[in-house]
Amino acid sequence: MTKLLHIDSSILGDHSTGRALTADVVAHFRAKEANLEVTHRDLVAQPLPHLDMELFSQFGKDIPADAPRRDEHVQSAEVLAEFEAADIVVIAAPLYNFGVPSQLKSWIDRLMIAGRTFRYVPTGIEGLIGQKKIVIVATRGGIYEENTPAAAFEHETSYLKAVFASLGQEVTAIIAEGLARNGGANRDAILAAAKDKIAAL
Template identity: 40%
Template sequence: MKLLHIDSSILGERSVSRTLSKAAVQKLQDFHPMMDVTYRDLATDPVPHLTAAHLAAGPDVLGDIALGETILNEFLSADVIVIGVAFYNLTIPSQLKAWIDRIVIAGKTFRYTENGAEGLAGNKRVILAVARGGIYRQGASLAASEHAEAYLRSLFAFIGVTCLDVVVAEGLAISDAHRECGRATAFQPISALDPFHAAG
């Protein structure tokens, strides 16, 4: 089994999303000790954003194109993808969006048909570990402003992923008590993750 572990927070060791994603990976490794893990830290080693030069495939961006192929192949070869999702300004970090732009590729992870778009990555399990400073859950006053979890759910559904687990810690910036409660609440579903559940 191959696992791809992605982190996106710029907060380093203080990051709750990193703590949660690490715990999720460890939970799976406890049951699959021979699991092959690939790790990418998008904050310390950011993926360049796409440019017109990239799309033109000029000789000056051959290294960037090769990086994009590596990132896509990492995703395609993984059975499980665990993503630590930071929540900045109501959505995902630009570093994570840059990575997404390298994996959502027509003919590779989706294709257009006469009946609409068809996802091609339905054989994967994705676990999102989301950390939010405020409270954005359904029914909260800020729920309509949540554009990270909602976007990623739509994005992975678009490329065919139906096996999606979402773990959320929120209220982290309200107070120390809220932060500890948010962390504790998020660790409960991680401890309950089914390590043998795989995509169909």
């Protein structure tokens, strides 16, 4: 059985373009995989606490029943287990103030555990989780692609590619940008192009 982990992080709910496009990605893989098991984690409906030293110090450890903040520790362990078990990871990543939503950053902080998901080696960082298919759906109101005036301000897809590269993963990025430019005049064409890329996965 193939396991797919679907991550949503937009605060816009049903009005989110990224949520709609990632749903299309999941539907695409459902059509391709007869035995696809999907786990959906909505990081807005189920927010994770921001990382602090108490949480960080307990990553990867057994948590006693009477431990302070035990529910938060268990939640962190569940998030990591979902990611480790997944063969395919589909992530909705809107661009907020030039970076990823804080909700998504809190999820990433549960994955990056030295000695568990990656390790330091003489040549840099080596992933320890095997190979997964990582699909990022990046949505942006403006234009931030390479060789444009705002390219240096894009810390969303470039950041996520760096995160997953450190875990030994390659990323397929489906980018729908310019959605808010000219009053959204090109929105339909942008979404159609994104859906063509989804169909080609």
